[in-house]
Amino acid sequence: MDMELITNILFAMVRTATPLLLVALGELICEKSGVLNLGQEGMMLMGAVLGFIVTTLTGNVYVGVLVGVFGGMMMALLFGFSVQILNTNQVATGLALTIFGTGLSAFLGYSFVGQSIDGFHSINIPVLSSIPIIGKMLFTHDLLVYLSFALFGGIYWFVYKSRAGLKLKAVGENPHAAKALGLPVIQIRFMAIAFGGAMAGLAGVYLSLAYTPLWVENMTAGKGWIGLALVVFATWRPERILIGAWLFGLASILHLVIQGLGFEISPSLLAMLPYLVTIVVLVMLSRDPIKQKLFTPASLGKPFRAGD
Amino acid sequence: MNFKIEKRAEASELMRWLSPFIAIGATLVITTLFFLALNKSPLEVFYNFFIAPVQDLYGVSELAVKVAPLMLIAAGLLICYKANIWNIGAEGQFIFGGLIGGWAGLQFLDVNSPWVLVPVMLAGVVAGAAWAGIAAFLKTVFNTNEILTTIMLNYVALNLLNFAVHGPLRDPAGFNFPESAMFNSSAAMPIIWQDTRMHLGIIIAVIACIGVWFILSRMHLGFRIRVRGADEHAARFAGFNAKAITWFCLLISGALAGLAGVIEVTGPIGQLTPSISPGYGYAAIIVAFLGRLHPIGIIFSATLMGLLYLGGELVQMFLGLPMALTSLFQGLLLLFILAGDLLITHRFVPKWKKPKADEVPNALAEGAK
Numbered sequence: 090m091d092m093e094l095i096t097n098i099l100f101a102m103v104r105t106a107t108p109l110l111l112v113a114l115g116e117l118i119c120e121k122s123g124v125l126n127l128g129q130e131g132m133m134l135m136g137a138v139l140g141f142i143v144t145t146l147t148g149n150v151y152v153g154v155l156v157g158v159f160g161g162m163m164m165a166l167l168f169g170f171s172v173q174i175l176n177t178n179q180v181a182t183g184l185a186l187t188i189f190g191t192g193l194s195a196f197l198g199y200s201f202v203g204q205s206i207d208g209f210h211s212i213n214i215p216v217l218s219s220i221p222i223i224g225k226m227l228f229t230h231d232l233l234v235y236l237s238f239a240l241f242g243g244i245y246w247f248v249y250k251s252r253a254g255l256k257l258k259a260v261g262e263n264p265h266a267a268k269a270l271g272l273p274v275i276q277i278r279f280m281a282i283a284f285g286g287a288m289a290g291l292a293g294v295y296l297s298l299a300y301t302p303l304w305v306e307n308m309t310a311g312k313g314w315i316g317l318a319l320v321v322f323a324t325w326r327p328e329r330i331l332i333g334a335w336l337f338g339l340a341s342i343l344h345l346v347i348q349g350l351g352f353e354i355s356p357s358l359l360a361m362l363p364y365l366v367t368i369v370v371l372v373m374l375s376r377d378p379i380k381q382k383l384f385t386p387a388s389l390g391k392p393f394r395a396g397d
Numbered sequence: 398m399n400f401k402i403e404k405r406a407e408a409s410e411l412m413r414w415l416s417p418f419i420a421i422g423a424t425l426v427i428t429t430l431f432f433l434a435l436n437k438s439p440l441e442v443f444y445n446f447f448i449a450p451v452q453d454l455y456g457v458s459e460l461a462v463k464v465a466p467l468m469l470i471a472a473g474l475l476i477c478y479k480a481n482i483w484n485i486g487a488e489g490q491f492i493f494g495g496l497i498g499g500w501a502g503l504q505f506l507d508v509n510s511p512w513v514l515v516p517v518m519l520a521g522v523v524a525g526a527a528w529a530g531i532a533a534f535l536k537t538v539f540n541t542n543e544i545l546t547t548i549m550l551n552y553v554a555l556n557l558l559n560f561a562v563h564g565p566l567r568d569p570a571g572f573n574f575p576e577s578a579m580f581n582s583s584a585a586m587p588i589i590w591q592d593t594r595m596h597l598g599i600i601i602a603v604i605a606c607i608g609v610w611f612i613l614s615r616m617h618l619g620f621r622i623r624v625r626g627a628d629e630h631a632a633r634f635a636g637f638n639a640k641a642i643t644w645f646c647l648l649i650s651g652a653l654a655g656l657a658g659v660i661e662v663t664g665p666i667g668q669l670t671p672s673i674s675p676g677y678g679y680a681a682i683i684v685a686f687l688g689r690l691h692p693i694g695i696i697f698s699a700t701l702m703g704l705l706y707l708g709g710e711l712v713q714m715f716l717g718l719p720m721a722l723t724s725l726f727q728g729l730l731l732l733f734i735l736a737g738d739l740l741i742t743h744r745f746v747p748k749w750k751k752p753k754a755d756e757v758p759n760a761l762a763e764g765a766k
Contacts (some may be wrong), residue, residue, distance in 0.1 A: 125544075127485075127548075131728070167732075171732060171735060171736055174402075175735075175736045175739045176739060176743075177735035177736055177738065177739075178735060180483055180485070180544055181682070181686060181731065181735055182732065182735055184485065184679065184682060184731070185683075185728050185731035185732045185735065186728070186732070187728075188676075188679060188683075188724050188727050188728035188731065189724070189725065189727075189728020189729055189731075189732060190728070191721060191724045191728070192721045192722060192723065192724030192725030192726070192727065192728055193725050193728070194721075195719045195720075195721030195722075195724070195725075196431075196718070196719055196721055196722060196725055199718070199719045306719065306721060307721075311552055314548060314549075314552060317545075317548070318545075318549060321545060355560045355563065355564055357556045357557070357559035357560035357563060358556065358560050360552075360556045360559075361552070361553045361556040361557070364549040364550075364552045364553050364556075365549075365553060367545075367549050368535070368541075368546055368549050368550070371535075371541050371542065371545055371546060371549075372535055372539045372541050375535075375539050375540045375541040375542065376538075376539040376540065376541075378540075381540075390544075
């Protein structure tokens with residue numbers, strides 16, 4: 090394999106991994122607060138369609154990004170309201186959000202299918218982009234990819250180093266104890282849910298404005314579910330989410346690489362990899378009660394009501 | 398907000414019955430607003446969605462074709478949810494059942510015996526059960542969360558199907574389309590209404606619902622399932638074998654979803670294609686909830702959900718609206734059903750109103766706990 094091919098593969102890997110990274114980082118924060126939101130797919134699609142529509146109408150990608158992120162957040166707040174105020178089941182509500190978002194986004198974007206826009210362009214960072222191999226891999230992307238790097242850094246700091254991150258983890262580990270300590274559990278969870286929605290919206294926006302600047306019904310094609318798998322795969326750690334997103338991104342372009350090398354393997358079989366790997370990681374985690382306690386937010390998926 | 402949410406002293410029986418209807422009403426109100434905002438006549442859309450599809454007898458028969466898989470899958474999911482086992486994998490079990498059943502069907506392309514039906518259906522049932530069995534195995538042996546494994550397995554099944562129709566099971570005479578050969582009609586469920594596509598599946602689905610009702614309310618096994626669902630600790634103290642219940646629930650629900658898959662593939666679709674399920678496995682979750690997790694309830698809710706699918710196709714044809722409107726209705730409906738459950742255990746009271754006398758001792762009793 091020659092140098093240029095490797096460089097191009099790594100470049101494509103980072104690009105493909107960006108929506109996975111964004112949505113998984115958002116879900117990480119959400120799950121750290123103890124809330125399991127299965128609505129990733131729906132929130133991403135709403136972000137993607139709103140970002141695309143607004144960009145088409147205003148001609149301004151930045152306004153599109155803002156509205157898309159806002160749309161993802163609104164969807165997440167709908168979920169948060171149901172789960173926390175109306176006390177609905179998290180799994181079923183998240184699923185409802187995915188189904189609803191799929192339908193609503195297709196409905197809203199119906200007349201925008203096939204239109205083209207001027208999406209994000211790549212910006213080569215001077216000096217850094219000329220480093221062999223990693224120069225192209227990391228420093229020749231569009232603005233949203235750089236933003237995802239920055240968000241990764243911010244979330245890494247937030248989870249490991251900040252006081253607020255500790256509070257978030259306290260709520261996720263034991264909401265009752267956190268409440269006894271005087272933490273506003275419902276509010277903190279609302280913020281975590283909203284942040285997760287905003288990140289999913291951004292992931293969707295990236296798909297419709299940068300990755301393939303167009304809108305197609307159901308264009309996320311299961312990326313939200315991979316994001317969800319990624320959080321488990323990464324055992325709820327941000328740095329492993331980055332590595333995992335790159336691995337999963339590589340897996341989804343691997344069939345191109347293998348074809349390039351002259352081998353034949355079905356892309357469908359390769360597309361199964363992320364899901365199978367996630368099941369294996371889940372099993373390894375759950376068979377060991379100590380590991381499970383160490384890594385999984387203890388109250389994940391369990392309801393907490395204001396009155397309790 | 399001038400209202401506050403207050404816990405009822407006792408769960409309201411009235412609301413238990415009313416809440417699905419409230420959810421349907423709320424969904425209609427919200428979608429009306431949507432259509433108005435988009436300058437579509439809500440009446441026209443609703444007419445095409447809910448009335449036009451079943452205006453003639455052929456429409457009714459087509460409705461039965463859509464309802465059969467939904468009802469079959471939901472009957473199985475019901476058992477899981479009663480036991481508090483979150484099987485989200487009906488979609489994958491449906492697909493895998495359809496794939497393996499379809500593979501079996503392809504082995505009998507030239508055989509014209511009514512007995513072909515037996516191995517074909519059996520293959521689908523066993524495959525569906527096996528797919529759910531993976532989750533049961535991981536749950537009982539490694540204590541792995543079934544929500545996540547069943548979701549992941551949905552995508553694995555979908556990709557397996559894609560692989561099969563693009564590769565090993567592709568029709569050699571099919572001009573490279575990702576489709577298998579057409580099945581022999583003897584591999585399909587017999588048609589029970591001449592000149593339509595209505596097949597025996599709908600009868601089997603109703604029987605499955607009655608069977609599930611019998612298990613849940615007339616057998617000790619059903620009692621154990623319900624106790625496990627209500628309180629896992631209580632079930633353990635009573636000495637019920639939680640692992641056996643997990644296996645039973647997942648296998649039954651996988652078997653029914655697999656059966657629905659193979660019936661759909663060999664019957665109405667007639668061949669394996671990359672899109673054998675229009676999301677039936679997910680829609681059946683809504684059916685189960687809308688039917689209030691009751692076997693008789695899901696007969697009605699499956700009918701409504703089938704109508705949504707049928708209406709979605711019609712609206713796409715006549716009004717040029719996306720088929721995804723079906724998902725819009727489904728998602729809203731599920732959100733409102735879940736939210737509506739609050740009305741059973743809670744009520745809205747104006748903030749200025751004092752609590753009723755009979756609730757004070759109750760509150761005290763709770764405090765004393």
